[in-house]
Amino acid sequence: MNSTPLPGTPAATTSSPPLPSLRLADVACRRGERLLFTGLDETLAAGELLWLRGGNGRGKTSLLRLVAGLAAPERGQILWGDAPTRGNARFAAELVYIAHTNALKDDLTAAESLAFLARVHGRDAGPGALRAALARLGLAGRERTPTRSLSQGLRRRVALARLALETTPALWVLDEPFDALDVAGTAVLHALLAVHRARGGSVLLTSHHLHLDAAAASAGFRVLDLDLLPRDAGVVA
């Protein structure tokens, strides 16, 4: 039921060119002296959602950081269409990366925080759009509250309100987006994901929330389990 867009969600815009697919070719990831995984081959096409699973320390967050271009893979290539993602201006413009940290400033209000994040990512967001995005996440009336006095769940909602600002197909890379969200927040996020995929956006997310199992079956989430990938336990040369 969560996979269908809720009433009142903005209509999908289909004017932009289709999104390239994200291709991981024989990717290996090293953290310190350990290889977390090797030989990862995966393609994420426009409109798809890939749910990244795996035990603690299997490299879920590291893989998301590789995709976001914050770190370089030990081996292999990460391609956006045919071009590498690192140092790729087009990729950066089409990427929304929300880490497990919310990137909020205690002393800024919810609206100011969201405006800042939209601005540094080149998103044009007027006061009306910001208010609508925060309202979409159930934060109406809290626009002028400093994020310092928001609860963990509400802070997560402010960070996720960036997704409600998006109007064009993009790649969403979300690290544990359902963490700290309540039932209503989870439903809103599912609705945002559905709208996003309907307009041709792709999603790569991690979560250990079991409710996604049901959603995966009904909404066509694909699952990538890092536990199934080979890893070299020893020290690599």
Next chain:
Amino acid sequence: MNGAVFAAVYQRDLRLAWRRRTEALLPLAFFLVAASLFPLGVGPDPQVLKLIAPGVVWVCALLAAMLSMPPLFAADHADGSLEQLLLAPGAGLAVAAAKAAAHWTISGAPLVVCAPLLGLLLGLPSAELPVLFVSLLLGTPILSLLGGVGAALTLGLRSAGMLIVLIVLPLAVPALIFGAGAATAVDAGQSPSPHLSLLGALLIACLVGAPPATAAALRIAVE
């Protein structure tokens, strides 16, 4: 360089400083208190104070700038803002430049404004006050730019504060020599312009060299 990122970061840092006004004034308070210790330490002899005044003001400005450096990137690093800022290619340069510019506006500019007052307090002749002012106007941005490199290099390390001072102080020595030397030159009846020209050249070199170094260090820190 990404102008939108520069403007966004600069404005946000000024707004954050305004929300924590007392904290932002601490470097200035340190500057005034540290400089006013010298008459107590070396004695109230006007001749001695007049002689050491430019050096005292400059050293205190240097230390005040260094002490305000550690949180420059640390807060953004801890809450995930820095990762967000560095996602776009080339944004690191804009972040480095904006941070140094905001640091100078918040902690450097007040020092420049208060320095003549401090000079007066230490008995500096009025002819030397404008020179001291100009030398700090050229010199404090150098300290903010160099401090940015130190803050980025020590990001995520414990005892980063001490390390920043140890890394940056040797680099700041030329600025200190020419800055304090400008006012001393006036006292000796010479023109201060060679000192100020060299200080200006140092500033240009730092403007060109420091932000790329800071950006490279930030990239390594988030990796």
